[in-house]
Amino acid sequence: MGKGVMEKVLSDKSVDDLRHSLVGTIILPMDAGYDAARRGFNALIDRRPAVIARCANAGDVAVAFDFAQEHKLEIAVRGGGHNPAGHCVCDGGFVIDLSRMRTVEVDVSRRIARSEGGATWLDFDSATQAFGLVTPGGVVVSTGVVGLSLGGGIGHLTAQYGLTCDHIISAELVIPDGTVVRANADENAELLWGLRGAGGNFGVVTRVEFRLHPLKQVIGGRCVFRGAGVREALLRYRDVVGHSPRDLSCQVSLAIDESLVPILEIDPCYTGPDADPEVLRVLRSGPGLIQDEVRTLPFLDQQRVIDTAYGEKRHYWKGHFVRELPDELLDEILHRITALGRPAGGIMIESLHGAPKNADTPPGAVGFRHAAFNVSVMAVWQDPALDAEQIAWARQGAAAIEPWSYSGGGYVNYMQADEPIERVRATFGLETFARLQKLKKQYDPQNILHRNQNVPPV
Numbered sequence: 001m002g003k004g005v006m007e008k009v010l011s012d013k014s015v016d017d018l019r020h021s022l023v024g025t026i027i028l029p030m031d032a033g034y035d036a037a038r039r040g041f042n043a044l045i046d047r048r049p050a051v052i053a054r055c056a057n058a059g060d061v062a063v064a065f066d067f068a069q070e071h072k073l074e075i076a077v078r079g080g081g082h083n084p085a086g087h088c089v090c091d092g093g094f095v096i097d098l099s100r101m102r103t104v105e106v107d108v109s110r111r112i113a114r115s116e117g118g119a120t121w122l123d124f125d126s127a128t129q130a131f132g133l134v135t136p137g138g139v140v141v142s143t144g145v146v147g148l149s150l151g152g153g154i155g156h157l158t159a160q161y162g163l164t165c166d167h168i169i170s171a172e173l174v175i176p177d178g179t180v181v182r183a184n185a186d187e188n189a190e191l192l193w194g195l196r197g198a199g200g201n202f203g204v205v206t207r208v209e210f211r212l213h214p215l216k217q218v219i220g221g222r223c224v225f226r227g228a229g230v231r232e233a234l235l236r237y238r239d240v241v242g243h244s245p246r247d248l249s250c251q252v253s254l255a256i257d258e259s260l261v262p263i264l265e266i267d268p269c270y271t272g273p274d275a276d277p278e279v280l281r282v283l284r285s286g287p288g289l290i291q292d293e294v295r296t297l298p299f300l301d302q303q304r305v306i307d308t309a310y311g312e313k314r315h316y317w318k319g320h321f322v323r324e325l326p327d328e329l330l331d332e333i334l335h336r337i338t339a340l341g342r343p344a345g346g347i348m349i350e351s352l353h354g355a356p357k358n359a360d361t362p363p364g365a366v367g368f369r370h371a372a373f374n375v376s377v378m379a380v381w382q383d384p385a386l387d388a389e390q391i392a393w394a395r396q397g398a399a400a401i402e403p404w405s406y407s408g409g410g411y412v413n414y415m416q417a418d419e420p421i422e423r424v425r426a427t428f429g430l431e432t433f434a435r436l437q438k439l440k441k442q443y444d445p446q447n448i449l450h451r452n453q454n455v456p457p458v
């Protein structure tokens with residue numbers, strides 16, 4: 001949207017009225033801090049919203065919805081700003097920014113955490129670990145708690161406790177008409193079901209309650225293999241997690257160095273009773289081990305093992321949940337990582353063994369829990385001149401994995417904005433998608449919240 005149009009849409013008076021109606025603050029293009037406030041994790045996305053409203057509570061979110069719709073501004077919702085598709089920001093539109101709403105309260109006796117809509121995993125884990133409690137979350141602490149949970153949530157404790165969305169007990173949302181709605185087992189249970197997997201579609205979640213588990217320390221960290229031993233390390237990884245050890249969550253990332261030699265990082269997280277568990281000995285004893293930092297550590301330190309710079313690099317991710325990880329697919333993955341002829345990013349494999357498959361998991365829309373692994377080709381680069389080839393590398397890598405795809409869909413939390421609706425539908429399955437569309441019609445019939453992996457209303 002050009003400057004003239006923005007001025008016409010937003011008079012000084014209307015902006016002043018908005019400012020005075022909010023407990024929180026607004027940030028406009030001429031304000032100091034605007035560039036930092038519009039920046040997301042993915043530097044490939046460079047958008048200039050007309051207004052960023054840093055809401056302080058649910059009332060502010062309702063005001064924001066009202067203002068944006070009255071002025072016909074597109075709406076984006078921002079939690080932790082990590083979504084690689086850049087859904088948290090839109091050109092010329094209105095950003096409902098929840099980054100002021102980060103309080104996390106812990107009810108120790110009921111083992112419940114109550115998180116505001118903009119908390120990060122650092123906020124959450126710091127609050128819950130103060131009482132030796134945990135909810136399985138993401139592996140990078142600056143990621144938004146609610147954004148991650150609403151799409152599923154895979155991390156260091158997935159095998160032990162299940163997906164993050166399985167831990168949502170209740171939520172408070174502001175829906176686009178400004179109404180505050182509650183979802184729990186007794187009230188709007190269908191909405192609670194939808195929030196567990198397709199959550200960003202229905203309203204702005206201002207508060208969520210999560211179930212907690214007792215956990216203080218783990219055996220975690222990382223180990224790294226280089227060169228010819230990488231294939232053997234991948235086979236061992238596949239075989240170890242294939243036995244579904246419920247006390248071991250594990251993900252791996254494959255990359256190449258400047259000399260095109262493969263490097264595999266294994267990030268285990270063991271919570272069982274053994275001081276020197278057999279599963280970790282198997283993972284670490286293969287050839288080519290160049291770094292071994294696997295050790296006992298507090299859970300908060302485990303949450304800092306994987307980190308990545310915010311807003312500095314360009315990202316394009318594409319992948320598939322797969323049914324299995326046969327040798328043939330692992331060889332394809334090893335081939336793909338060198339296909340560009342120079343370092344292009346990485347290929348990450350997350351295992352979904354263990355608790356995601358529990359029969360007593362609360363009902364939810366999430367469609368991937370019965371897949372074996374999530375394989376993501378993650379192009380990461382800095383130079384804009386490389387955009388086309390990096391994006392092509394990720395797309396070709398994902399296409400090569402597709403024959404093993406579990407459903408044809410991908411992980412909504414990692415998808416770019418260019419995924420066609422067919423792929424979002426495949427992610428949930430036809431029946432679930434149709435049910436989500438009905439839910440969407442009930443809570444957001446105009447599809448005001450469409451900057452997400454969208455479920456259009458029926």
Ligand SMILES: Cc1cc2nc3c(=O)[nH]c(=O)nc-3n(C[C@H](O)[C@H](O)[C@H](O)COP(=O)(O)OP(=O)(O)OC[C@H]3O[C@@H](n4cnc5c(N)ncnc54)[C@H](O)[C@@H]3O)c2cc1C
Nearest residue numbers: 079080081082083087117138139144147148153154200205
């Ligand atoms: C470095 C990095 C590490 C990651 N690690 C993991 C991981 O370990 N496990 C995993 O499962 N995923 C992971 N992800 C993916 C991540 O969970 C999703 O991208 C998620 O959408 C990020 O949420 P956010 O709030 O940080 O992002 P934002 O970009 O702020 O929000 C993304 C979208 O989520 C929705 N949303 C966010 N908050 C709310 C709210 N309060 N109410 C309603 N809708 C909301 C909106 O649709 C919003 O546009 C990672 C992503 C990155 C970039």
